Amino acid sequence: MPAFSRRQFISGASSVAAAASLAALDGRFASAAARDRALAESAARAVRAEGTTLEQVATPGGDGPYKRLRSGPGWPLLVREDLAKAGAGRDARRTALACFVQFTDLHLADTESPVRFEYLAPFNDSAHRPQETLTVRGASSLVERINSLSAGPFTGVPFSLVMATGDNTDNHEKIELDWYLSVMSGGTVTPNSGDPHRYEGVQNSGNAAYWNPESSFRDSYKAKGFPEVPGFLTAAGRPLRAPGLRTPWYSTVGNHDDSIEGTLPDLGLLHSLYTGGRKLEGCDEDDAAKLAQALRDDPAEAVLRLAELLKSAGPVRHITPDGRREPFTPAEFARAHLDPAYTGPGPAGHGFTASAADSGRLYYTFPVAPGVLGISLDTTNPAGFADGSIGTAQLRWLESVLRSRSGHWYDGDGRVVRGGPGSELVIVFSHHTSGSMGNLLPDPHHPFEGRHDGGELVALLQRYPNVVAWVNGHTHRNQIIAHGHAVPERAFWEINTASHIDFPQHARVIEITDNGDGTLSLFTTLVESAARYGTDFGDTSDAGLAALYRELSYNDPYARPAAKLGAAGDHNTELLLARPAG
Template sequence: MRPRSRRQFLTGASGAAAAAALTLLDSPYASAAARDRALAASAARAVDVRGTTLEQVATATGGGPYRRLASGPGWPLVVRAELAAGSAGRDARRTGLASFVQFTDLHLADTESPVRFEYLAQYIDSAYRPQEALTVRGASSLVERINALSGGPYTGLPFSLVMATGDTTDNHELVELDWYLTVMSGGAVTPSTGDAARYEGVQNSGGAGYWNPESSFQDTYKKAGFPQIPGFLGAAGRPFTAPGLRTPWYTTVGNHDDSIKGTLPDLGLLTSLYTGGGKIEGVDDATAARLADAIQHDPASAVLILLHLLEGGGPVRDVTADPRRAPFTPQQFAQAHLDPSRTGPGPYGHGFTAAAASSGKLYYTFPVAPGVLGVSLDTTNRAGWADGSIGTAQLKWLESVLQTYSTHWYDTDGAVVRRGSQDQLVVLFSHHTSGTMGNTLPDPYHLFEGRHTGGELVALLQRYPNVVAWVNGHTHANQIIPHGHAVAERSFWEVNTASHVDFPQHARLIEIADNGDGTLSLFTTLVESAARYATDFGDTGDAGLAALYRELSYNDPYATPAAKLGAAGDHNTELLLVRPFG
């Protein structure tokens, strides 16, 4: 049941395959000469590769259990022609249609919250991360990177928007949502809760299973090479000013934005525990195993176990109560985006309306660029479990949108239907991927509504030629999937991007271009935050903490960076597609 770490994986039966994956992580291309030629060709086709992974990539150096990061060679552009063939000379004919940015899985975490399960890290790798006290600074550093870029590397178009595809918060707390809105719109932020004068989380507990950065105690992490950094926790919770995006931004909801740690149904039973003063920092192995199993297989019983531990068994540690830790509802999530002080570069509401704040319906449409429509879906299921699905009402709404913006489509028998009056390309955004939408448990707030899987959604999208891309997150991994069809115009690309909490901590630039030959190109370029690669354990300033955020994430013993990195064809790509509507 316990996930093997990167190091354990390398010594297991699949050692050869894992070693190959780590080779990819450190040097993704077969030879330095071949890589350099590919990089030169990629740059020659581009307007400007600076500030992207086409230019440089964080690369592990040295040996030992704890590895430092440095600047390594960038990743060349990979042309993917599974859905259409590209013609020569298309760069000269190319017309940019849209250029935008995807953030995903920021997981801004209140690490001092009583309703966390750090003690389950040996069973659930996301329960505790050594870098998680730095999530807010890490996200702000990513904003700095986007602000420094002039536009898309292949079209040169300025970014029309940034879309955050869910899990912006880690535990759907009001204070985490406040941090997210501040990071995106700009302003003063204090990434700490409870007693502002002291840290009250597991990282100063003295527990051997956690990294205790300020202590000389040889916990499990320090034995694996993690440093001792005096003043780290105080610095991590220190106020700073987030610059905020200069580009309009939107939000898509994720499972961590609507349930307890993204897994357990929030039926209002634990609100007093969120805001109260008792925090569990450890349980015996048998209880941990039982709770971990319940979280993964029976979320309702996990809530009962947690209630028993906190109310019946007594807290392990007293912490300062804080009402800001209260969990938010879908209605409150939308309403917070409507705060005029959080409008930043716009748009007002960031996709959400007063109607959304009233109904809790967190799906909407918005303009990406002239002739390009964005559709943001809510794929969460409030019944619990991490994976998602989509309700019947939302599915019908989506189909009506697709019909409105297409002059023709295909019925379920494959016959052409010609009814629409306008053509717009459609880019779909969701948190979950097509492969992680199998959770069809009845939504407890809409018990009699049907739920639909990712496969059903793919089948619907392939009936509408105007759908060119489905952009999502959730898996914390880079993966690009072609959804082909015998009728070429019914094909589309699914673009899944790694998180910004786990290494490799990526965001993605996405550009749509018309090649003037009956095809479109979707350019997908990965970017890292603005943080420097080199770390200095004596530097606990803002820049030093941002650099540590990346390096600590790489060295997390429960992380699997090679698996999350993806292959070359999941990185910087040109995705070819038949242009719909002739």
Template sequence: MTGLSSAAATAALWPVLTPGRALAQDQALAATRARAVRIDGTTLERAATPVGQGGYRRLVAGPGWPVVVRGELAGATSGRDDRRTGLASFVQFTDLHLTDTESPVRFEYLARFNDSAHRPQEALTVRGASSLVERVNAVRQGPYTGLPFSMVMATGDNTDNHELIELDWYLTVMSGGRITPSSGDLTRYEGVQNSGDTQYWNPESALRDAYKAKGLPQIPGFLSGAIRPFDAPGLSLPWYTTVGNHDDSIEGSLPDLGLLNSLYTGSRKVEGCDDATAAQLADALVHDPGKAAVLLGRLLTNGGSIRTVTSDERRHPFTPAEFAKAHLNPAYTGAGPVGHGFTPDSAAGGKLYYTFDLADGVLGISLDTTNRAGFADGSLGSTQLAWLESVLKAHSGHWYDSDGHTVRGGSDDRLVVVFSHHTSTTMGNLLPDPYRPFEGRHSGDELVALLQRFPNVVAWVNGHTHENRISAHGHAVAERAFWEINTASHVDYPHHARIIEIADNQDGTISLFTTLIESAAPYTTDFSDTSDRGLAALYRELAYNDPYATPSARIGTAADHNTELLLTRPAT
């Protein structure tokens, strides 16, 4: 289906809009297109839109989303489009969650308590991510500056359960190559979606399961298609990696102290348990990792529904050092750079934070906000916080000390974009790192305070929440403000990535343009089509229809989608 652009079509897709509001939407889109260099392949052109009422809802290509100008931190002056000079253009991926759905260390039976434990679409994560790569390769440049993308940054949770096989899939999706998105016996699927258990969606079966009762279809050939080998094109531009909690711990929650390694690579998979145990385990994963490990052990010995699967050493969990080392493998260099931000020193010491040249005059800083003590949320260690402050001082013409006094810096004054997995509001996990028990941990509020001391910090880009949310971090001194740009995941609907452009308006302000993009998959699905494109389309639509998810909460508001974020340009 082609994109819809008339006021009548807008009103048809969004019945809650009055004709007047639909017309205003069309006018805003027209104004947006007039300001852009190009809109092809972005949500400025068209966006996935649900149609129908109740039950299983189909997706179509609906009207695009207009740009929203946000002036909380600086005013917008007329004529800036004509004066604009592009400084940087890049893409953010986040929370790909490439998932080994056949792994014994998964908690699918907790989905009714925690929607991330099992998703009906998760067998298609690898194909969905590769389709997103296809989109970036096709779009190639920022819609407002016209600058070619300098790089893609994946801001963490690139794997779902920090398994070596998931890491191989991620690195191959990004760099290109042949992928078989299956583990264990590669000739057949061995996960909960052909278990015959009615609590799961069994897509190839006529079984009346809980998901089909909510409208999900029967799709013959779905699982065999999901594990079929395919060729990933890989990104045609440089890419970098930031680490997330799912890249660092068991299901993103339990500290990995090596106690479950044999379970990862073994042949016993828990597929179900009684409601009381499931409720206790779901709560323990959030509040008490130690108790969670004990409960999991009990399920394996008695009380759990156990399935025998084919063991696979490639499911072994990786360490931070192994994570960095894998990025240095020449097989995964792709469009570069070698190591994708990590160095041999990173591999030797497991140091997963670094700097890189994002564009001429723009420095990128990638942080490691994970806490190996467990739990989903994060923080920064004292060593990393001190390192960050030293880097900012080295690349700032001036900054402010903790008392608010101006300090003159060196000559290498650059704009700075900070990347992390966690957000300012999800960095309250101050438990001691078991691998550095005597090191202090620091919160998101402390990181905001540090960044605001450096006027050349223009943005903090992150993921983790699976929501689109853009926040203004204002300050009484205008040049000390910056924007926090949080983007939804590519495992839960709405399956977004984000183009970010930085432009000098030549009037004392900077504009950050944020434009959401979707994968290259067709918007409409065909339940008889299990080709690579057909599966990628189903990945998006099934995610919207996950009965345990809340897509409306994750998609964000118009002010979190396609935006122009204004800032006062720091004085030189």
């Protein structure tokens, strides 16, 4: 990618002070007038704000329990100087180094699958979502947005790639993987399993615990203002022509791509239940509470409880068996990415190689831009639980890669070790965050290998000054953390982005620039899907369903949208960092 001069843009010194002075922990600004000034100054620094949250943001309105979404004021750029000071006039000197997009936690969900825990929603907000039949349409609408933008808002440089940082599927089923790969590469997707002519899930069960959108039956969701939408389920399951990304894309694996509902170890015990014809739509509250507790504390017990519930509890719905619901293995995950049917704009394999398909080793390196290396990690733990860690073999591989791309680094005692003649900037990608990598259960496939937590990974990355960012997902929350305040050369930014199944349904554009004064800037700009903000309960077109997907996610009674939204410093930011020497 050629360097891109910023000389045609105005100096941003005044906007630095304005945006920083408006920041508050809850994401609000001192006044509407101050926010408007900051928005104007942010837009002046950008090449283009349209189509991003710099321009407008989905905002709830109305007095009833069910909130309608509308277009609200955008979020200004906030300059964060946690790790380096912002120099005056840097916009005029700025040169672009990299520009890419992060998707995360798409959770393309087969909602008719027998191995789902919808009845645990009161105990686990991810067990059932009223919008989950629309995940394919929501993801396709996000792809439309990225295609319409095509370049970074602050550099104008075209996107070099899109990285999806895990939980691309919801229950690691082969049919979900097909939907994900088709949405990313383009093609016809039919987001329906079992009987191709009808929906066979909890949302037409007549059970008051779920939103029954096509029925006038007053379920618990309609008591909270949810609408009746005639034809909703039929429309949700009809074929969709996904445009596919126009930009090369890569995949990182997440826990939902690796285990049962992202929590239980896949030991092959439930495969016949996945593909069978019995779907549990509810259970006794005491049984549900015990299963929810086992999912948190004891994956093995949870597998046994789930199997017993599916065999004996009720109400059980008899549905159409479907072999496409069979879970995929890590090796099959990689192999599917190598299928020429899913190449799209490339690259072939989307990060995975034939060797990865043979071994199931799902970590790799790839070029982000000239002089910028990407490292995709596998932070899932096959032993179960949602949180992650990495094994010793992967940790050693990571260190060997970092050493091979670093001009110098620090040993365990803090002494400088000289490496090769120069360095590449490094961006690490993973599904889990530093704070969600405390799951140190032994890997059942490598029981004698050690596991390493997020703290160890942070410490390792800080030994290599050319590491500038760690980009991840998993928490379904926007959060940006500065690591390494004490020693600027050993600092980096951790950039965590909210999911695209739960509100606020964000993706993130990340641009890296050299400021010509010994600092780098990482611009992070949140984007929403191309769906319109207003909804029409009588409109079940693809556009109407994409809009409803976002609005339903905001109103999910078990979700916590305010917590997932993050604060102003987690939204549209300029993250300053000392440029590594050599």
